[in-house]
Amino acid sequence: MLRFLTAGESHGKGLVTIIDNFPSGVKIDEDFINEKLRLRQSGYGRGARQKIETDKIEFLSGVRGGLTTGSPISFFIKNKDYENWRERMDAFKPVAEESKIHTPRPGHADFAGSIKFGLDDIRNVLERSSARETASRVAVGAICQILLKNFGIEFASVVLGIGEIKVSEADINLFDETISRNIETSELRMPYREPEEKVKALIDKMKAEGDTVGGLITAQVKGVPVGIGSFTQWDEKLDAHIAMSVMSIQAIKSVEIGVGVKSAFLKGSECHDSIYYGKKQEKVKQEKGTDLKSVPFSSAFHRKTDNAGGIEGGMSNGEVINITCAMKPIPTLMKPYLDTVDLNTGEAKKAFLERSDVCAVPAASIVVESALAFSICYFFLKKFGGDSLSEIGRNYEGYVNK
Numbered sequence: 289m290l291r292f293l294t295a296g297e298s299h300g301k302g303l304v305t306i307i308d309n310f311p312s313g314v315k316i317d318e319d320f321i322n323e324k325l326r327l328r329q330s331g332y333g334r335g336a337r338q339k340i341e342t343d344k345i346e347f348l349s350g351v352r353g354g355l356t357t358g359s360p361i362s363f364f365i366k367n368k369d370y371e372n373w374r375e376r377m378d379a380f381k382p383v384a385e386e387s388k389i390h391t392p393r394p395g396h397a398d399f400a401g402s403i404k405f406g407l408d409d410i411r412n413v414l415e416r417s418s419a420r421e422t423a424s425r426v427a428v429g430a431i432c433q434i435l436l437k438n439f440g441i442e443f444a445s446v447v448l449g450i451g452e453i454k455v456s457e458a459d460i461n462l463f464d465e466t467i468s469r470n471i472e473t474s475e476l477r478m479p480y481r482e483p484e485e486k487v488k489a490l491i492d493k494m495k496a497e498g499d500t501v502g503g504l505i506t507a508q509v510k511g512v513p514v515g516i517g518s519f520t521q522w523d524e525k526l527d528a529h530i531a532m533s534v535m536s537i538q539a540i541k542s543v544e545i546g547v548g549v550k551s552a553f554l555k556g557s558e559c560h561d562s563i564y565y566g567k568k569q570e571k572v573k574q575e576k577g578t579d580l581k582s583v584p585f586s587s588a589f590h591r592k593t594d595n596a597g598g599i600e601g602g603m604s605n606g607e608v609i610n611i612t613c614a615m616k617p618i619p620t621l622m623k624p625y626l627d628t629v630d631l632n633t634g635e636a637k638k639a640f641l642e643r644s645d646v647c648a649v650p651a652a653s654i655v656v657e658s659a660l661a662f663s664i665c666y667f668f669l670k671k672f673g674g675d676s677l678s679e680i681g682r683n684y685e686g687y688v689n690k
């Protein structure tokens with residue numbers, strides 16, 4: 289079973305990650321991983337922290353001569369900002385009383401975290417609950433994407449809207465060349481250029497007001513064969529696993545598969561994706577010059593709509609997997625709008641100010657894509673699992689070409 293663990297604080301020395309049960313023989317492209325890390329740091333509306341960091345992956349184990357060995361993969365991502373926090377984050381130096389934080393920020397882990405762990409300094413919670421941890425998750429997702437690329441599986445993500453400004457519906461084709469180029473060259477990771485100035489103006493206004501803003505994200509994956517995930521147990525369902533992976537990302541507050549919430553308002557005859565056979569098969573036949581019987585069975589079936597978002601009964605159905613999620617506004621505000629209390633005295637206070645992002649939706653889109661990649665890889669390995677890439681390849685071929 290593929291799994292990973294992360295450790296590390298926002299202003300500690302760095303982040304450590306272990307990925308277990310990753311197969312051998314996968315060629316690791318460091319540039320691809322570092323580019324995803326760069327994208328996670330970028331985006332209009334980020335705070336000053338991103339100017340300090342230039343995240344790079346440093347493998348500690350499990351990769352040799354550019355290939356995974358099958359042993360646990362571990363890696364380190366350094367926090368350059370640690371130099372400015374060395375004293376305060378030291379493992380043994382006593383924490384100065386005056387530096388301790390006792391006023392929890394509403395919307396953050398501060399309140400429940402410090403009560404749960406019996407801590408008298410909220411910094412011990414916020415350092416770990418911070419979205420700095422998402423750098424680890426992006427690297428894990430990138431490593432999963434590298435494996436899945438060997439089987440023609442591709443990922444994409446986009447920002448559909450920020451605050452009240454919605455720029456696209458979720459059923460947009462993220463693999464369209466123009467849209468994909470627009471996303472990659474946009475500071476907002478948006479599919480169209482026209483609304484960008486309006487969105488930037490909104491983020492600037494929020495910044496000037498010391499406020500923050502959230503938004504909507506879509507991520508898609510194409511090329512997933514029919515039948516990963518399962519209908520046989522609740523915790524084997526692909527949609528459930530994706531929901532957990534994505535919902536565990538800091539500030540993500542909803543996960544929809546396909547038309548999601550809208551499905552409640554559609555009739556059955558409008559909602560479900562009719563099944564067709566043959567047309568796509570003809571296309572494959574022309575492309576490959578083969579006779580129909582030798583065409584992979586899963587390429588022969590197709591839908592004209594994808595309201596199900598590529599998942600039915602907890603399994604991939606061969607269509608594009610499409611998820612949409614909402615990110616709430618960043619909870620640290622630069623002006624004292626929110627009321628809170630001193631946890632030691634009960635005294636009424638305003639939420640304290642910590643350097644922060646105004647809007648991190650473009651960055652979060654990369655994290656969502658990465659979480660999706662982990663879930664897909666988890667079930668892909670469950671279905672085709674083997675200890676090496678070549679063994680997985682044989683299992684995959686045996687299944688899709690039967």
Ligand SMILES: Cc1cc2nc3c(=O)[nH]c(=O)nc-3n(C[C@H](O)[C@H](O)[C@H](O)COP(=O)(O)O)c2cc1C
Binds near residue numbers: 335418540646648
């Ligand atoms: C990419 C990214 C960047 C974030 N940046 C900040 C930030 O600068 N300041 C902040 O207070 N919250 C930030 N958050 C959100 C908080 O980490 C999150 O709201 C908090 O941990 C509480 O978790 P919850 O919102 O899931 O309940 C960010 C989230 C993501 C995904």
